[in-house]
Every structure is written in structure tokens, then in C-alpha cells.
Amino acid sequence: MLRSGSEILQRAHQEGYGVGAFNFVNFEMLSAIFEAAHEASSPIIVQASEGAIKYMGMEVTVGLVRLLSSRYPHIPVALHLDHGTTYESCAKAIRAGFTSVMIDASHHKFEENLHETRRVVEMAHACGVSVEAELGRLMGIEDNISVDEKDAVLVNPEEAELFVKESGVDFLAPAIGTSHGAFKFKGEPKLDFERLQEVKRRTNIPLVLHGASAIPDYVKEAFLSTGGDLKGSKGVPFAFLQEAVKGGINKVNTDTDLRIAFMAEVRKVANEDNTQFDLRKFFAPGMKAMKKVMVERMQILGSAGKI
Numbered sequence: 001m002l003r004s005g006s007e008i009l010q011r012a013h014q015e016g017y018g019v020g021a022f023n024f025v026n027f028e029m030l031s032a033i034f035e036a037a038h039e040a041s042s043p044i045i046v047q048a049s050e051g052a053i054k055y056m057g058m059e060v061t062v063g064l065v066r067l068l069s070s071r072y073p074h075i076p077v078a079l080h081l082d083h084g085t086t087y088e089s090c091a092k093a094i095r096a097g098f099t100s101v102m103i104d105a106s107h108h109k110f111e112e113n114l115h116e117t118r119r120v121v122e123m124a125h126a127c128g129v130s131v132e133a134e135l136g137r138l139m140g141i142e143d144n145i146s147v148d149e150k151d152a153v154l155v156n157p158e159e160a161e162l163f164v165k166e167s168g169v170d171f172l173a174p175a176i177g178t179s180h181g182a183f184k185f186k187g188e189p190k191l192d193f194e195r196l197q198e199v200k201r202r203t204n205i206p207l208v209l210h211g212a213s214a215i216p217d218y219v220k221e222a223f224l225s226t227g228g229d230l231k232g233s234k235g236v237p238f239a240f241l242q243e244a245v246k247g248g249i250n251k252v253n254t255d256t257d258l259r260i261a262f263m264a265e266v267r268k269v270a271n272e273d274n275t276q277f278d279l280r281k282f283f284a285p286g287m288k289a290m291k292k293v294m295v296e297r298m299q300i301l302g303s304a305g306k307i
Helices: 005-015 027-040 050-056 058-071 087-096 110-126 147-153 157-167 193-203 217-225 238-246 256-272 279-301
Strands: 019-023 044-049 077-084 100-103 130-135 171-174 207-209 249-254
Touching: 005 019, 005 044, 005 077, 005 130, 005 171, 005 249, 019 027, 019 077, 019 279, 027 044, 027 058, 027 256, 027 279, 044 050, 050 058, 050 077, 058 077, 058 087, 077 087, 087 100, 087 110, 100 110, 110 130, 110 157, 130 157, 157 171, 157 193, 171 193, 193 207, 193 238, 217 256, 217 279, 238 249, 238 279, 249 256, 249 279, 256 279
Parallel strands: 019 044, 019 249, 044 077, 077 100, 100 130, 130 171, 171 207, 207 249
Antiparallel strands: none
């Protein structure tokens, strides 16, 4: 059944595990998410971005989640707006039935980010909806980045403490060195775990890791072997995800891994039989591949068996 994001993440915060937050843009992705949660006995957060909502339509987006939630009533699930850009976007999602929203004003200065987040928190909490915000700039740490540059990019723990206290936000995404998409790092992957631990100590709320796709070797190899090109991309290693959870991360966003796994199977079918035009022959293997990725992720994050 649908729950607020806080209800799901507070338990993860108290017990020290991470919950996968998986983006979807169609029925196949969403169905695979629920099937994975069922197999792993894991709570889930399903996420739709503004772009996904525009593609599917608000009624379809919410309706599909409600339908599958009723089909799997034993699975705790929150429907989350990923990277809401405005107060109005968050309000629209809440009116439609989202149980959690993110207001992303991280590109603004601290004071404006705080102001916009507080406005959304006041509205959302009045409706029983939880709120996520972000601090810092989400971009990978390069090998040659200076200390001053690093401090300018990554979250400031003292600011995080003040931000949480003044805004009343339910969970926070602190920038600690990841970036969105498949192309995260130059050189060896780096995350600032000490900074993460300090943010957790000062805020004592569920924390969120954005840009957390791992691009497992078997997913990358499947994509490349069918003619895909990832241009030397590097994801977040599994060991880093586990270390992040130990450091206080409770919500782990995953999108790119699912897209790559799905498209690898679509390419494979197309390459093996160029007469094939039955969409089910393409989509069914893609759903199976996404499910495998998510069950593995739930086990790594520690949410498996938490229903």
C-alpha cells in the first residue's frame, strides 16, 4: 500500500539500511520494480521525474502506481516526485496523489534554497506528504580537484545542520561526490564518506544518495556486446554503496542501471531477429534484466527481507 516517504525511510534510518528509489517512465519499468520488491521482500520508493510525468501523463503515472500497489498490498511503497523544480510542480504532484516530493532548489544560493524548501515543507506536511531537498552541487570528484574547489562543490555539514533545522525537511540529499547519469568519474571513483558521516551526525535524519547507479560489469558487458557505447562510463562501486549506507544513507536513487539493462536486452532481440516486431518479445527480457539489477541492489543496500 502507498505510504509516505518518511514512514519508509524512518525505519531505514533507525535500523541502518538503504531503500532503493527507482525511477520509471512506463509500465514495464514499474512492473519490474514491484516484481523485484516482491521477490526480495523489500520496501520501495518509486520515482517519477517531471519529464516522466509529462511523457506518461499525471493520471497514468499515479494510476499505474496505485494499481500495482493494490496488486502487491504487502509491499510498503512511496510514490515520490524526483527533482521537482518549483513549488507549483510539487503542489500538483501532491494533489494528484504523490506521497513524497523533492524540491530541488540546490542550484540557488543557500538562503533561497532554504526559503523554497520551507514553503514546500509547510504545504506538504499539511497534506501528510514528506519532503526531500538537496544541498551542494551534484558532480563527480575529479582527481585534480583542489580542497577549495571540493568545498565549493560538496555539501557543507554546518549548513546542512542549519538547513534541516530551519526547513523541517524530512530527508536530505547531500552532495558527496556522485553525479547523475552513466558518466560519473574521471579516474578512480571517489566519495567523501567523512563528510557524509558528519552530515548524518549533525542532522540525524534519513539521507539520500543521488547519482547512485553502479553500472555492474554484467550490465555494461551486455550493453556493449549488442553494439551499445557507454564511452568508458564508471558507476558507483557496490562497496561504495554499502559504505554510504553505513555512513547514513537511507535512500539510494537508481535510474541509469535500469535503462542500460533494459536496452541491452532490446538490442539483443533486435540483433538476433531482424524480422521481429512483437513488442512483448523485446520488453519481457528487458523487464527480467531490470528485475535482476534491482533484487541485487536491494540485497546490497540491506532492504531485502525488511517487509
